[in-house]
Amino acid sequence: MADDTMTFEATPTMDIETQDKVESAERAAENNNVGAAISRVDGPLKVTGQARYAADFAVPNPLYAHLVISTIGKGRITGIDDQAARQVKGVREIYSHANKLDEGSAKFFAAGGQAQQSWEPFAEPDVRFYGETIGLVVAETILGAREAAAELVFQYESEDPAAVIDASGVERQEMPDKAVTKGDFDSAFEAAPVKIDSDYETAPNVHNAMELFATTAHWVGDKLTVYVPSQWVKGFQIGLAEELGIDEANIEVVCPFVGGGFGGKGSLFTWVSLIAAASRDLGRPVKLYVTREQGFTTASFRAETRQSVRLAAAEDGTFQALEHTGDELTSRADNYFVNGQDATVRMYQADAIRTGLTTVHADRQTPGFMRAPAETPYFFGLESAVDEIARELSMDPVELRIKNDTMIDPVDGVPYTSRSLKECFRQGGESFGWSNYTPEIGSMNEGEWMIGWGVATATYPTQMSPCTVRIHLDVSGEARLQVASHDVGTGAYTVLTQAVADELGIPVEKVRVELGDSRLPPGTIAGGSISTASNVSAIMIACERIRQRLGLERGADNDLAAAFENFGQAGIEEYAEWNPSAAKKNATKTLYNGQVMIVGGPEEDYTAFAFGAIFSEVRINRFTHEIRVPRMTGAFAAGRIMNAKTAKSQYLGGMVWGIGHALHETAEVDPRTGAYMNDNISEYLVPVNADVPNMDAIIVPEVDDKVNPAGVKGIGEIGIVGVAASIANAVHHATGTRLRRIPIRLEDLVQA
């Protein structure tokens, strides 16, 4: 069109709701809700404050509780002076080991149970770490409870803690049964012409979700309702039943919305049973707000690691030997580990492979899941090492990765269900402009700015768990899905709505999804990026049965009214159980028992992972040494994408978090005491808007019909993986300084 004929028409504005409706009608007609970039169905509830989070549920006449946490790093409580505290107006009771509540402990989640740690709070006067829950004040008001807590004086007999991973006094536990070996690493490494041998460090990270850990317990007779942020309502219910010594049928755990979980709400917090028991003891509902600073030590966290990577290659860049070992901090009592080396050594072909894992027991709380628990720290090590050897080889880091790409899992020798890594690098590189990359250190600097580009591979195992759902469809074409799964802010309400709409051939407005209540059919823990694949697979079975019973055809323009007329009832309901093929036949039983059964990733005859490529640009000011990431592109291939909009948000959110992992996040533990010295979100830094100016996530198309019936790979965690390495690699490109410890901070670049 020639310039002079160009006209600008005001686009008729349509409010988003109407627009969504129009689009939705079009989609339903084509029966292609799935994959469409529809806005969140729960969006309006959230932005108008109507979505109810755990703390928002009102209970009649509640008491308020406040946790008291230890202020020594190790030792025992020798006395409690609670005189002044008990004088505070409205104080009802003060609990501690001295007047222990009537509750016990469920099994540690990593040992097949549900609890965040293996020991029971208040069972002994011992203090195991700084910031441990040692007391509970219950009062008529929240301020009264806090004031009384401040008046409480605990006397201690204190010992020096071994609170950090390199402290003397930690206990090291080697885990040979977790090691992977293939070929003869030592001789292959010895013989190879090009090699690197480097050590890497990652810092402790804390979830710091927006939503604090508020918990309310409400008894009516012998029936207990608990409102608590949870990524696993069924597990919380079962665990609580054990802790409180009551029938699980008498417990309901309610949590329809989660204000950010990231794994931090995945295992049963120690205080939940305390609050329930206190409520039982005092005969009134009890409500607890765990403060931001208490959240640093009373919940789980991502532990620090120390890693070592030895990587060897032939002159042409073919990897010959890879060894990845890691030390991970855990608590004295619990042997929690993430063992991400099991994934890193499956990324590239190599004939000789070896991993090693050592847990380091220290005087700290038990760590737990945090977004891509295993991959986030360990891919910093691997993908930094790959960049180091690319430098040794004078090879382009993208080319080197593509050269060592493999369609066969190098450890188990089985095929990947699908693997589109090359395509991720191709599309990501094209969008980022990688062809303009000049490898010499500092070659892209501009004026005051040192500029560097870096890349890394992202990956996450595709995992699934058994899942059950119940679906109801009535003659008016309204459907209801019920499942005790969770929307932790990821968009589960939306994509499950789309799945049901698609399977039943109805518009999304006609679907209601109920999640986050332990009374519903047991679904999945919101962890391991399993939710969409598992829930949709179960939905497909239930919907297929409904279609069969009603004589509907998938994808056709069905006459529902006629079908129901024939069926002879106004509604139909189906309950379905889905078991991943790799799981045992009766695996859904585990759901009812409050056990997590996650399968996938490396399995017997296949290996399933999602892949991605991360491209980062860093700019470092020559004077201030501030490190910023003005630009980042991620390209991800993860099978079938249910909703392009929520998927993109997941990827971008992960990438933003990756910037924090690389440059900001670290819980600063004082080794003398074990105290977290930056236990607030002013000094525990995460990226703010100004830190993420220009990011893009590309959805690389991929069809995987082997991985599960839904063809879906998990996307919730992959976005963060590899980001830290891509940034560290870019910092090296800009400055020539190889930084092997994250977070990288400006002092790492300031020369004296």
Place this chain on the structure above:
Amino acid sequence: MKPFRYQAPGSVNAAVEAVEPMGIAGQGGAFLAGGTTLIDLMKLHVLTPPSLTDVKNLGLDTIEESDGEVRIGARVTMAQASEHPIFVERAPALSDALWKAASPQLRNVATLGGNVLQRTRCPYFRDNVSPCNKRDPGSGCAAIGGINRLLAVLGTSENCIATYAGDFANALILFDATVETRTDEGSREIAFEDLHVLPEDHPERETILGDDELITGYRFQLPDWARRSVYVKARDRESYAFALASAAVALDLDGDTIREARLGLGGVATVPWRAREAEEFLQGKTVSEDTALEAGRIAFEGAQGYEHNTFKIPLGRQVVAKAILDAARMDLSGAPNSSGTSEGAN
């Protein structure tokens, strides 16, 4: 939070009559302004004032200029001042220091009286548990030998190495401002540079203010060349972070030659810091990177690093250099508010 009495008198006279002192002179806490420091520390039980005298009804919320003197009321908010044309156009170091501080939400309620008197972010002061001479005189200093990355390298003593964390004061100090105060015994004027005191043997005492003394405002003259001023702030993220090292610089230039320089430092010292030796060095020099770095070196002569913060000495030196170079590069011919430090957002 401990229960406290609250009062909000309607005039300055009534306020200074009614105020109930906190007990430790120079520590503040009796007057409540935006509360963003005070209420925070009360929630942590670090401060437990028996009563608070709110300044909200005292006026003191205007920025005025007369007879060549600018006067800022103590209740002017950070947001208000950061956008005021007098600062934006004629002393960008002041507006820069403000909009690069805290977050919009905080700047909307925080006042310049409270801002100047904000307390340190030393984590051992805030934890209410560790030995801390500032919080609990004579108990020791847990920051020495501890997590002290954010703490000071200038003006420290063996009793305290806490950083003065604010930004605005490091820019205000360039302009030889006067602090106006009131007590029930009358008013007095204090040179801004004398307001804060070094920790020495008494880190619990941070200013020369009496514990019932109200700041009513600040007064200063703005030379024409204050238009050539910048505030450079090095921090861990692009917005909403305290300074690791910052420098306020104003230059009076004659071509490339520095007639007069003013230099204030932040994030590195125990009090708002004026680097006079470096200013003297710069006088008469031609602007160059070497000169700027040398000024930085002089500014940090005598600095002492601790376990995790020695990097602040070379960093601070380079931040000073950047501020001098940025100020010198400012183009004052065109738009009045062409600040040289347009990097970053807040």
